[in-house]
Each structure stands twice: as C-alpha cells, then as structure tokens.
Amino acid sequence: MILQRPITRAWHLRESYIEISRYIRVQLQQRRTASIHPSRRLTLCQRYSSTTTARDDAGEDLNEGRPPRFPGRDVKTTRTPNLSKEQYQSLARFERSNPNSLPSTDHPDDQNHVQIFGFLTSQRSIKGFDFLQLVDPRLELAVQVVLATATPAAPKDGQSGQQQRDDSDSKLESTKSENRDSLDTRLNVAESIKAHTPVQIVGSIVQRPAPSKKGAWSKPSVGSQDGSQQREEKHEATVRKLDPFVGMVDLISHVEIRAHSIKVLNSFPPDTIAQCDTAFPPELRHLQFRTDHDLRYRIRLRAKVSAKIREHMLRMGFDEIETPLLFKSTPEGAREFIVPTRKKGMAYALPQSPQQYKQVLMASGISRYFQLAKCFRDEDLRADRQPEFTQFDLEMSFAGGTQVMTAIENILVNSIWPNVPNIPPLCNPDLKGPSVIPNHSPGLNSWTFPQLTYETALSRYGSDKPDTRLGSEIHRIDDWLPGHVKGMLTSLDDPIVEMVKIDMQGCDPVESGRFIKSFLDAPSSHVYVRNVDGIPGVAVYDPKKPLTGLASFGYDGAARVEEHFHPRPGDIFIVQARPKARFVGGSTVLGNLRRDIYQAAISQELIPAPSGFSPLWVTDFPLFSPVQESEPGQGGLAGICSTHHPFTAPKQGQDLSMLVTSPLDVIGDHYDLVINGVEVGGGSRRIHTADMQEFVLREVLKMKPERVEDFRHLLNALKSGCPPHAGFALGFDRLMAMLTDRTSVRDVIAFPKYTDGQDKFVGSPSALTQGQLATYHLTFTDGPADNSFSPSPV
Numbered sequence: 001m002i003l004q005r006p007i008t009r010a011w012h013l014r015e016s017y018i019e020i021s022r023y024i025r026v027q028l029q030q031r032r033t034a035s036i037h038p039s040r041r042l043t044l045c046q047r048y049s050s051t052t053t054a055r056d057d058a059g060e061d062l063n064e065g066r067p068p069r070f071p072g073r074d075v076k077t078t079r080t081p082n083l084s085k086e087q088y089q090s091l092a093r094f095e096r097s098n099p100n101s102l103p104s105t106d107h108p109d110d111q112n113h114v115q116i117f118g119f120l121t122s123q124r125s126i127k128g129f130d131f132l133q134l135v136d137p138r139l140e141l142a143v144q145v146v147l148a149t150a151t152p153a154a155p156k157d158g159q160s161g162q163q164q165r166d167d168s169d170s171k172l173e174s175t176k177s178e179n180r181d182s183l184d185t186r187l188n189v190a191e192s193i194k195a196h197t198p199v200q201i202v203g204s205i206v207q208r209p210a211p212s213k214k215g216a217w218s219k220p221s222v223g224s225q226d227g228s229q230q231r232e233e234k235h236e237a238t239v240r241k242l243d244p245f246v247g248m249v250d251l252i253s254h255v256e257i258r259a260h261s262i263k264v265l266n267s268f269p270p271d272t273i274a275q276c277d278t279a280f281p282p283e284l285r286h287l288q289f290r291t292d293h294d295l296r297y298r299i300r301l302r303a304k305v306s307a308k309i310r311e312h313m314l315r316m317g318f319d320e321i322e323t324p325l326l327f328k329s330t331p332e333g334a335r336e337f338i339v340p341t342r343k344k345g346m347a348y349a350l351p352q353s354p355q356q357y358k359q360v361l362m363a364s365g366i367s368r369y370f371q372l373a374k375c376f377r378d379e380d381l382r383a384d385r386q387p388e389f390t391q392f393d394l395e396m397s398f399a400g401g402t403q404v405m406t407a408i409e410n411i412l413v414n415s416i417w418p419n420v421p422n423i424p425p426l427c428n429p430d431l432k433g434p435s436v437i438p439n440h441s442p443g444l445n446s447w448t449f450p451q452l453t454y455e456t457a458l459s460r461y462g463s464d465k466p467d468t469r470l471g472s473e474i475h476r477i478d479d480w481l482p483g484h485v486k487g488m489l490t491s492l493d494d495p496i497v498e499m500v501k502i503d504m505q506g507c508d509p510v511e512s513g514r515f516i517k518s519f520l521d522a523p524s525s526h527v528y529v530r531n532v533d534g535i536p537g538v539a540v541y542d543p544k545k546p547l548t549g550l551a552s553f554g555y556d557g558a559a560r561v562e563e564h565f566h567p568r569p570g571d572i573f574i575v576q577a578r579p580k581a582r583f584v585g586g587s588t589v590l591g592n593l594r595r596d597i598y599q600a601a602i603s604q605e606l607i608p609a610p611s612g613f614s615p616l617w618v619t620d621f622p623l624f625s626p627v628q629e630s631e632p633g634q635g636g637l638a639g640i641c642s643t644h645h646p647f648t649a650p651k652q653g654q655d656l657s658m659l660v661t662s663p664l665d666v667i668g669d670h671y672d673l674v675i676n677g678v679e680v681g682g683g684s685r686r687i688h689t690a691d692m693q694e695f696v697l698r699e700v701l702k703m704k705p706e707r708v709e710d711f712r713h714l715l716n717a718l719k720s721g722c723p724p725h726a727g728f729a730l731g732f733d734r735l736m737a738m739l740t741d742r743t744s745v746r747d748v749i750a751f752p753k754y755t756d757g758q759d760k761f762v763g764s765p766s767a768l769t770q771g772q773l774a775t776y777h778l779t780f781t782d783g784p785a786d787n788s789f790s791p792s793p794v
Contacts, residue, residue: 112205116143116257117265121195121245125149132193134201134257135246139296142241142249144208144256145201195245196268196290203259247276247293282760285751298740298748305416305736306372309392312415316407318368318394323357325350325374330710331703332645335378337387340776350376353729355645356714358395359686363722370394372732381755383744384678384734388753392681392735395727401671401685404726405617408673408681409449412615420739424612449673453620458583462500462591464618467677469610470598474500474590475564477575482554490534490577499561499575500594505607507570509542509549512606516540516572519600528593536593537575541567572597582664584626595677613738616674623650623668624700636701638663644670646696648684659700673730680735683728690718 083091121142122133130147193199238250268274272287280287288295310320329336329349339348351357354373361369373393379385396404417426457464460473478486478497486497504512516538520529529535542549550558550573561573574597576590602609624640640663642648650656651667658666669685687693694715697708736748746752753759773779 114203114205114257116201116203118199118201119195119246120145120193120197120199121243123193123195132259133243133251134199135243135249139246139290139293140249141238141252142243143252145203145259145262146206146256147259147262193262193264194268194270196274198265200263200265201257201259202261203257205255206258208254208256242276244275244277246291247296249293282754285761295747298736298742299750301420301740302732302736302748304419305739306732308415308419309372309411312411313370313394316368316410318370319366320371321361321366321369322371323351323354323373327351328710330356331707337376337378340778342775342777344777352377353391354393355647356711358393358727359647359714359722359725360717362395362397362686362688362725363717363720367397368394369396381753381757383746384731384737386733386745386749386753387757389745390732392730392732393727394729395725397723397725399726400724401619401669401683401726404683404728405671405673406448408683408728408730409615416735416739423739427612427614449615449617451617451619454618454622455583455620457618458588458591462498462588462594463677464586464621465672465674465677465679466591466616467595467598467610467614468616469612469614469676470503470594472500472503472594472598474498474594477560480557480560481575482557485537485552485554485557486577489537489575492533492577492579494580495533495577496580497575497577498590499573500590501565501567502572502574502594502597502601503568503607504570504572504601506568507606509540509544509570512570512572513540513542515601515604515606516597519597525596528589531576531589533579533589534577536590537573539573539575541569541571541573543569610676613675618672618674619670620651620667621670621672622664623648623666623670624663626664636697636703638700638702640664640701642701643668644682644684646701647686647693649687649692659696663700669726671728673728675738678734678738679731680738681728681730683726685724685726688718688722688724690715690722693718 116134118134118136119139120132121135124131128149130149132145132147133142134145135142237252237254239253241249241251243249274280274287274291276291276293278287278291280291282288289299313320326339326348327350329338329347332352332355334352336352337350339350341347351373353375354371358369358371371393373391374388375391376388378387381387394404394407396407413426417423452460452466454464457466460466461468462474475498476496477499478495481497486495489495489497507515519525520536520538537552539552540549545551547553547555547558548562548567550561553561561567565571565573567573574590574593576588576593578588578590598607601607621643623643625643627639627641648668648670650659651669654666670682671684672682673680687696693711694708697703697711698705733745733748737743737745740748742748746754751759751761758764768778
C-alpha cells in the first residue's frame, strides 16, 4: 500500500515559484506573438491551479462546447479544435484522472494525514457512514476507509439554525470548488463507485478500537523498544481475509482511513462482474490476474525464485550474459521459428537454446556463464511444453559433468527450495525410505542426488524419467513363467516378459478389480490392449480366491510371486512382453502403463498421492538414436540422429572407433535431472575440439556440406584453443509448475500460449496482410492462410 507524507510548506513554495515562472514565460511568448501578428489581441494567461470554480465542477464548460482546461495553457487564446462533445468529455475525464491534480491536505504538517492509492472493492453503508475496503496496488494489503455522509449539525451557542445552515452550505460550496474531481462526501459512495475502481484518497489515519473478543487484536503499545514485541504486534495487526473481488488479502485491523476526499482515477465497466469466483476466458487475462490470488502468487513467486537464482549465481562467480534472439537456422534437433526479413530469401531463426553462443563464450574466456534465456521450438504443445519457454542456462569451462551437477544441486538446495513457502523437502529416494536432504552451507555440497543410468532406469521403471516415490519396480519373470502363459501374452519369439506390482495400499480386492477393468476398457487404454507385442496380463491379489487370485501363474508361479513381491490384498499385477532388443526412446509400454494406472488410481482417490520431492540424475544416455519420422533430427543421411544435440561428447573410456562401426552403442556424457517423474533439465559435457565436432557432423551424422557450414562459426571458435567445458539447461517453467503444484506450465506463465499455439489475449499469430507479404517477399503455395483455430484443452 502506498502511503505518502503530506505535501510540506516548502513544496507549496516551490509550486508557487513554478506557477510564477510559467506565467512569465507565457507573457513573453504572447508579446513575441503580438510583434509578429499585431492584429491579435493580447490576453492574460490564466494561471493553472488545482482549484476550480463550482461551475467547472458541474461540467458547464463542456455543455457550452468549450475545450477542457489543461495545465499551463492559455485557454482563452487556444484555438478550439474541431472536436465533438464526446471528445471534449473524454479529454476532460483524462485530465481529471491525473493523480497529481488532487489538492493537498489542509494540514500539511499533520503526521496522520495521508494520500493513499489503490482499488476499492467491498462497500457497505451503515447509519450515515460508508465503509469501503481499499486494496493496495499489489492486491495484497487492505485497509478500511470510512466516509461520513452529511448529517445536520447542532447550532452553536448564540447562532441560529438558519445561520448554521448558511455557513454549512457556504463551506460545502467552497469544498466543491477546491475539489472539483473529488467525490462529494454527502453522496453514497457505495452506490456511485463500482468494485475494482482505482482511486486516490486523502484522509486521516485513525486508530480503531480494540475488539472485545478474547484472542482478537489488541491495541499495540506506543513507543515500545522491544524489537521482537514490535514484530509480533506487526504480525497481529493484519488479519487474513477473503475479499470477494480480489481474493485473499491481509486486512490492516488496528487503523482505518477517515476519507476527506476520494478521487476516481478510472472507471470499471458497469456491465462486468469481476469476483474471485468468476471464471474468465484467456481473452480476459487481465481480469484473471485481478481476481485470482493464486495466479498472482505464482507469478510473483516466479519473480522471487529467478531473483534468488541470479543472486546465487553472481555470488558463485558466474556472469549473466544475454545472447541474441535473432539467430540463424541450424539443425539442432527441433523445428525452428523463422523470421523473414526484407532482404529477399533471407531470414533469421529464433534460437532453440543459447547452446552455440554459450560454447563460443567458453572459447572467449568467459569461464562461468548463466542466463534466464528465452527459447523457441515449433513443437506440438503439451501440458509441460510451450513454443516459447524460459530455461535457466549455465556453462562452465575447465569442468565436467560432475562439477555441473554439483552446481545445480547447490542452486536447488540453497537458493530455490528455501525461498518457496510451505514446500515439502527434497528427499533421497532409496529403497529403505526417504531421507531429508540436510541444510547446506552456500558453496558446499555434502549430499548428492542419487543417479541411475539410462539402461537401469528403463529396466527398473520403464522410463528415463521415473517417479521413484511410487516404488513398484519392474521385474523380469520370463525365466520362470510357464510357457503356455507366455503364449497367451504374446506371439513374439523369445520375448522378455516383465511384471510390476501396483501397490493399492489395502484397497478392497473387489474394488481393485473393478478399477483395473474400467481402466483397460477406457478408450485411452486402446494403445495398451492393441499393442502389437502383446496384450497386458492382469491379476488382482485376493486371499479369498484360489491361489490368492494368481492361478494363471500356476502353483509354483503363484508361490514365486508371493515370495518376491510380498503383496497385500487388492494389489494389482501387470504382466507385459516386449522384444529382446536394446532400449530405444524414453519409455517402454509397461513403464507407461505403470504411470497411467497410478495416475488413474490417484485421481479416483483409491490411493493417496505421493508427497515430497524425489530428485534423481539419469546418466549414460545413448549418444545417437534411430531417426524418428515425427522428429526433424539434424538432417543427416546416416539414418541416426543425436539423442540430445550434436555437441554432446562421448563418455570417456570408450572405443571411439565405434562412432563409425556401431554409433548406436556409443554412450554420451549426458545427464538429466528428474524430479517426481518430470524431466526438469538436462546437460552434457561438450565436444571442445573442432576436429572431433566436424567429424561427428560429417562422418557420423553425414550432414550435407552446406549444413556443416552452418556451424562454421562454432568450429572456428573451437579451433581457437577452446577449453573443455560442460553445461546444463533447467526448464524454468516446468520447475515453477512443480514448485506450485500445477500440472500445466500455463499456470506459471503470465501470458501463455494454448494448444494451437495461439495467444488468446492478444490474438496471435495473426494473418499477414498483402503489404507484409510483398515487403518480406512471401507467397502462399497451398492457398490462403488458415485463420481458423480449434483449440483443445491441455
């Protein structure tokens, strides 16, 4: 809330000098004009003042077709423009809405007199008083404003009632003359001002009486020197309260404002209902902010966390360097946004990441770089993906993956988690139970996140970004599963058969059976029941049934299941076959099935959602992967692409001749950070020699020569004695969604895009005009642009 000291006498004196100076300048200007145009009649400049006549207050100038009076302008000599009455009124309203034009208080040296700004929300009238709730510009703090309506005053001694009324009317007219833009205090403000109206109030701070209820706020002792007592009283001086228009606010409970004048700075549409329980579409994003306290909290928390990251990085010796957003098209692995120019055939590309620039910085002697970078990828939108996103980017020279992972752990533990209120701690997801990460000293790292290799993560969890809080590891059972059961599951020759137990935490077996049946019958599960490698086998552990519901495994198989998995009644067993081949991609069918069954059981409240945060490093990814038709890759002709990007170095200790003989077997020195099943970031040790980098581009990926030349700037920098370096990029939007317990990154972005890539607030992207097409030398080859959007919710 903005509280300002009253305008002092020195300020009044300064204003007087300004007015005198303005008067003299205008007189000199009029004399010069008269010497040029002798026939023009000289007039005195009307000195602008914050006080006006009652006639101006009534708006009679506008009714007579005269222009509004503006500061420092000779109204009599100003030539009247050809404006309509509505245009005059619009100009006048804008002039009156200037917050600096409100007259000062009658008692400039009184400590209790204040000017205060904010939004009026709740309003009520009781027994001759209007009680207004004023919320500060941040929509976080509120104070009660009291406006007394006019009541007949008792006559003074020796004065008649008629004389008293005459004096009262005279004072009233004087007040209206001095406060032409202020509300008449005799009016019922609750009926004349709509909620969400921005106002400026001049008034006095008045102590509110202490409530009589036990445990309620009591009047703080004045002049207390005890700092702890003052802090406690300050905490008790506000009450958490739901404002029906803006959400939760902290109401100042020990003082209120007795308003002398209220000035409306702008109006709120009378036909709009904006309350905190109103659901506004994305086209009214500003009203979403105005009425949704949680949305404002998330956006402000985002600003706070980014500030703490910057503070930490600067303290650790990193330099924040901004890299260009107008880049060039280079095949890094994702589709790009192209920015055409007026030069025919020439275009920029928006960067997928600052990857190449930050590697050039390592070759330039900038040893530690970081940036909160804007990145752009023309990809299909999902709940965790936006075409325009922010990533926390860093790079370190003379360092490897271990040093970078340590730096990221320190940022999370020391700078991010301590600054998020009421957040569960980071935990160590070992098989013996979670252990809370101890508090770290800045710059120290006595506890490291657990690590899993890519192969281990897919074998145990069926995913390269597993949520280890769920437990339920996958186990191979093909060595003891009866042959006839394998034949029922799949037609593959010599398959790998795996099983996972879904811990239903004591759910009734009958309820578990109904749940898994409805899950597999749902249309979203067709991908599982129509799997070409075989359908999933399902069993529910029920001690009341023969062989406890595991009869399909046979007598020996049921005994092995009980011995190995230690099931409880209601637990669900899923069996799935897959080909005996190397892992490709980020998940297996059984891994996806494990994830989706847990999510469905949690959403139906059959089991509680896991709590806490479980960080995990996943390492040793394949350096190259087979090309997928749905991915652009790097445009090479070898049929393979870089798993992450073509700048990742092979893990040390390997036979580098495999880059030519069997590139799919080469392990990259890459590491992903996974928290609660979400990949929040990834990094790698980079190729730091030009010969090796060009060898990968030409001989391994088999890029065309012209595409290799697209990287010539990077190759030249690597040739110039570039030191070894490694880096990391953390998805800031995904991290903030996780910290605020949101499923979509849209909820932590001020102005997000939706599933069709459209910013519904401003209406982008927009259709190109014929003039723009001509300017940028563009033509349509497949007919006119498609301006229709059919958004679907994320």
